[in-house]
Structures are given as C-alpha cells and as structure tokens.
Amino acid sequence: MASETTTVKEIPIEIKSAKKSIWLQMKKMKLLYVMLLFPAVMLFIFSYLPMYGVLIAFKNFSPGLGIWGSPWNNFEHFTRLFEDFLFIRALKNTLIISLLKIVIAFPAPIIFALLLNEIRNQKFLKVTQSISYLPHFMSWVILSAMIIEVFSPQRGIVNFIITAFDGDPINFLSSKVFFVPVLILTDIWKEIGYGAIIYLASIASVDPAQYEAAEMDGAGRFKKMIHITLPAIMPMVIILFILRLGGVLNAGFDQILNLYNPLVYEVADIIDTYVYRSGLEQFQFDYATAVGLFKNIIGIIFILGANAIIRRKSEHGIW
C-alpha cells in the first residue's frame, strides 16, 4: 500500500518532465496501467471488436462463409435504401416523430422536475414521484394493450368523454391525424417521471445560499425557479439534449410496433418498423446492418453538429 501511494505521488513530477519517453512514464505507473488493462480489454472485446461486423453492411452476408468470406456487393444495400420509396417515407416519418418528441417530450421531464422541486409536502412528493416512475418499468407490449383500451372508440374513457359531450367517437389509433399526437402523449406519460430523476439530482446540488440571497432580494418562487434552478441544471439539459440528438433516427420502435396498423403506415411507419418487416423478418442481417450504419452516421453528424453549435454559443457541451 505504501509503495502504491509513493507511485501515485510521483505522477505529477514525471508528467512535468516532457523529455522522458512515454514508455518510461508507463513503466513508472505500471500498477495503474495493469488496473486499466482489464476494463480496456473488456471494452475492446465487447465494444470495438463487434464493430468488425459492420462489414456485412457492404456484403451479401452468408453465415457459412463468415463475415470476411461473404462477397462484397458494391453498396447494393445502400442503393436499395434510397431507391425504395417506402424507406424514404419511413425516413421522413422517423424524422418528424423524433423531432416532435425532442421538441415536445424532451422538455417535459425538465418542467416536471422543476415542479416537483417546488412541492413542500414530502409525502405528496414521494407519492407523485412513485406514480410517475411506474409506467417506465412497464414494457410497451403491456402499455399498448392499456392504450388501445383507453382510446377504444367503443369502450375507451377518452371517447366516453367525447360522446358525453355529444361528439362522435374517434378511432385515435387508426387516424392519420391523431396517431402521432397519441405517440407523443403516451411517450411523455411513460418517461416523464423517470426522466426527471437526473434533473432532480442536479437540482439537489444547487447551493441553498443562492436561494436565500434571492429571497433577500425579494425573488418569489417562480423567479427563483427561472433564475437559479433552471440555470443550475442547464449544463445537464444541454448534455442530455445533445445525446438525444444522437438518437434522432430512433423514433420509438417498441412503442410504434405495438400500436400501429396498416391504416397509419403513412404517418407511423418508421425506419425501424419498416426494416423489421422487410429486413430482419426475412433474415436480411446485412440489409438491416446497412440501415443501422446509416442511422449511426446520421446520429454522429447530429451530435457533432449540435455540440459545435452549442460550444460556439455557450461554454457547455460534451467535449
């Protein structure tokens, strides 16, 4: 233990000595490198080596021939993507649903966390939080059955209210107009509580002295929320926003697969559902990988772009 402490203490001295070779430095810190070795190997094996499999996006994959042995196909999968009008429609739907979710659903947990922070009755706070977390832990398979019942034109509570006011029942889940709003709404309902946890943790780290100082200056609860709490969680909001942009082509596969039907394909068929029907169900791992690669590249572009823009406008950002 004593020798470890000594080694660690020597680190700054060694780093300052720029002329020493990197190997000498590593030798001095060998214990730390040994400790690093295991996670590094794990990361390499489970996160980087599998990336080799992305090669099948450029091949006609045949399991018996293996990844390398399968023949190259001259970007056929990518050509196929952009020649398929249904894929183009799915891409458009994905972007619309995803961007709507970012604009409408992303701020919901932030607002919810700010509101929770203002609740003074601890019992009420705990009950509210617990209830709001529950839907997150249920799969879309279960939730979709509940949603179908709630929006049923014959038995659903929503249509019960509509008909009580002399309206005509609406088949929400088969309507091109209402399907996407139902998606957004149910997505908010499912994730608002769980999504608020990280913001609540951020809020908890705000120095109470700031609130006290604001009170001395005559700030009310709303002003304190806007001028102290919100700026305090802003770095977290920005990081999560950038990461969310990285998944811009993930519009909610499980949710849509369990709720949609051919009548709403026009607005609800996203890349993942279309590829599931035309790719994975037909054992086309190569085609599905090409789509996945396409999605990842778009995601990276969005992350880099958003990070660069935010960096230019403020000091926040991922890197």
Added chain:
Amino acid sequence: MKNVKRYFLGAFMSAALVIAGCGQAASNTTEEPVDTSSLAEPGDFSENLTLKLSGSITKGKAEDGSYVQKRLEEQFNITIENTKVDTWNADQVNLMVASGDLPDTFAFTAGGQTAQQLYDSGLTRTIPKEMLEKYAPRYMKMLSENAPGPIMNLKKGTDDQYLQLIGQYAHVDGLAWGPTLRLDWLENLGIELPGEKKQVGPSGGREKIFFTEGAYTLEQLEEILKAFTFDDPDGNGKDDTYGILPANNNMNWAASLMGAFGIAKGYNFIENDKLVITEISQKYKEFLKLMAKWYDMGLIDPEFTTLDEKLGWEKYKQGKIGYYIAQPAYIAMDDWAKGRAPQNIVESPDSTAKVLATAPEIGTDGQQGLGAYLPVTNLADSFYISKEVTDKQLTRILQIFDYINFDDEARWTLYGEVGVHSDWEGEPEKSALKVRPEYAEQEGNSGFWAYNFRTYSKERVKWFTSEYTLKLKDEFYARADIKEKMLIRPHKWDLLNETNQIEISKRYSGQLNTIVDEFRMKAIVGEVDIDKEWDSYVENWMNNGGKETLGELEKAPVVSDLLSAD
C-alpha cells in the same frame, strides 16, 4: 506517441485478420459419392456416438437425462447433447443460424433460412437417397406415397441428393377454416338455417356448438349480418352488436369470403389469359369492394383496425360479434384451441350462447371453398442435417429419425407409455392422448417431443386430435368430395425450387406486403375509392417487385401437373 498508435493499429489489424480467418470457408461445392457398403448395417449400433440432436417442437427446455433421452441413448447407443435454443423464437433461431453454430440435426418453427440458402451458406449437408433407402425406409415409403415427394428438395442438378428431409402434414388435410355464426342470434331473429344441424359433441360446451353442411350465399350472409347489426339479436335493447370482426394482422378472417370469389391469399391464377397474384386480381378487387360496402353499411366492427387476431378473440368473447371464422379443432373445442373464438363464447357453463358452423359461403358465380393450407401437397416443413455430420453419424441419425417419426411403436417419444405417463382422453386408440400432470407435456423431465420432427401420418394425428375434430373432418372438412370441390390451389408453384422465387421474395416481400396491407385496410374503411385508386395500386405493386415476382412465377411448374405426377 507514434509508436503507441502503431502498436494499436497493429493489434487491431491482427485481431481483424484473426477474426476474418475464423469465418468458415465456402463449402459444399461438390459431394463425394457415399459407399454405403463401408458403413454399418442398419441396426448395428456397436459403436457409441455423440450427437447434438434438436427437433422441430423444441423450445430448448429438454432437461438432461430425461426419460426419452435415456431410452434413446440406450436403444441407439448414443450420447445426446441437448440444444438450448427455442426453435419457436425467430430472433434466437436467426442468431443461431447467423453464428453458424448449429446442432447436428435441426428444424425451426420460426425464422431460419430455406434449405437452399442454408446449403449455399455451407451450414448443411445433403442426404443421399441411397442412405435414406437403407437407413430410413419408412420415410422413403411415406415420400413415395405423397407425390411428388421423391423429387422435392433435391439439390439442383442431382436426382439423389436431398437438401433436407420433409414432413407429412396429415393434420392440415382438407378445409383448414370454415365460417361460424351465432346460432342463438339466428334463432332469436327467426332466420332459417341453411341445412340440418348436428351437435358437435355431448358435453363440455360442445353441446352448444352445431354444424351444418349447408351454406349461405353471400347475399344471404349480408342480410344476416345486417340483422345481427341492427335488429338487436341479443335482445338487450341496445345497438351494440356487429356482424363481423376482421383482424388487422392477417387474412384468416376472410378465408371463406375470399373463397366465394374463387381466390386465396398469396396464391395465383389465370385471369383474362394472364397469370396474376390474388392481391392484384379483379376478383380480389371485387372482394374488397364488398368489404368496403359492408363497412360503409356498418356491418363490420370499426374497431377491427386496432385489433389483431388475438385481441379479436377477446372481443368476440364479449358476445357482440355474430360471424367468426374457425378451424374444425376450434369448434370441436380441442385443448390447444382453448380461448380462441368462437369456442370461447360457450366455454363458461353459464353461457347461453350457441354457435353454428356452416360450409363456406357461396359466391355469385357459385364458387365456394378456401385456399388449401399447403399449396400443392401435404408435405411441408424442413429437417436439416448439419455440414459437420459425417456419413457414420448420418447412418445413426437417419435410423433414429425414421424410428421416432415414422414407426408408431415410438409413440413413447411423444407420450411415454400409455397408462404410466399418459392416458386416453376417451375411447382408447380413438381419442387424444393426455400426458399425466406429473410429467412435462413437452420436453422438461419427460423429454417428450424434444427430438421429433413435425410429421404426422393419419394415425399420429389421432394421438393429439379429439374424436370430435376427427369426426368433423371425416364428415365434412376433409371428406374427399369436399376437398375436390372446395380446395383452392395456386395455378403455379415453385415446389421443386427451380426458380429464383426465394431470393425475389426475400428482396421484395417487405415492400409488397406493405403496399398490399395498406391498400386493403384503406379500401375497407373507405379511405380510398377502390375503382379510382385500383390502377395506381397495381402499378405501384408491379413497380416495387411485383414484376420480378410474376416473372419468376411464370417459370414455375403448373400445380395440376405436379399433382398428376403420381
């Protein structure tokens, strides 16, 4: 730093090359002829062999050392390694195939690839006819009795090398579906029955289900559905019933309705001297127009757009739907069909509902029937042998396969010993067998069904089918004249894998199914004017893989020729 970069790059490239090297080399270019005289004689099990066996029913739950495993190991002097993959789970199956790590024998209920694809991928081996004749004679007899069985699944360019083994599907013989109506509603409304009705069975709910050989015409059915919808058939004073409830995920609900137009889903026929697929035919257009008319009249439950078949069964159980499609086993209330419509309406002893099964509806030109479950012959499914299996292992595998699947003495592999592990449900040898509760019905501690293939002779069908279903099939659904008159088969079918249909389907089926499903739903609910939009729908279908599909189909043999091959 440069050095470090170089090392990392070197390590990465080495790893990539190592993995690349791990990929299996292309194989199966040629097959050495088998000298069966150098192999052990049938019944010679002197050498112990280790085999990794998997059947087509397994969900990967066979316990090591189960009853069936022990008996098979002893009888054939083998050591069985069980496979822990659920062959009903498409994701698990596809991953197993993609990894190339397959058991010595395998068959899938879901997922997987075709025999040709598996062989081309170097994952399976061929099975020589000579070996089959020597080591699996019962199987070869079954093939010869089911033309064109002996020429199916042959490797291209050979007449004695099979890519897979195939199963006999006696359980799907005859009409797979038939329409049913709420009999109590018909009686309440004073509607005349189309023929003499017979009770399906004496008790257990079957006494409330009836069958008639008579059939309504489409016009009569329309009137009945109207009365079901608007004349308060359940007498509760509320306007809360519907004639028919389709499903949004398949077309089973329309099997006999389409049959009244002479068409069946996914099949093909000659229309105006041209080969067409059902979904772009004029007859299909007429079918859609009738459904759109019924929807517009309010006879179709509008909620169907959000309900798949399973949710539809639940809704039927609420007692608000008058018409439902059913298999013979559903109306005979076989165990496996419990919970399915229409039997679920009479399951409760307190239920006053009654159901009438009729013959398929009669169309305007007198057509009546439905698509055959299998397009050409009652041979289906696939049993594969891994590329890794040697001829020596294959001799043992074929003998086990032949015994457990085609020798009725091997009933113990499915139900154990009658009186010890299982009992007859009713009259011995004439009713279904039920496994005793202390033994796993499938796999588990018993190992039943763990290594068997999905192949059922008429005799074997009796083991798992109730006497009531068998009676219904004998008397109507699988009667020779009914099959002859009512089974709709495609005009052409690539039964012998002579075309590129599989590749075309793999490439385009996603697009084509989307186009068809979307148009069908929109047409029924009136979102599109069928007459106005029809041509653009067909053009869209043709331009997105339809032309290629029809082009390959043209090359396929005519089904009537295949059937007359015997």
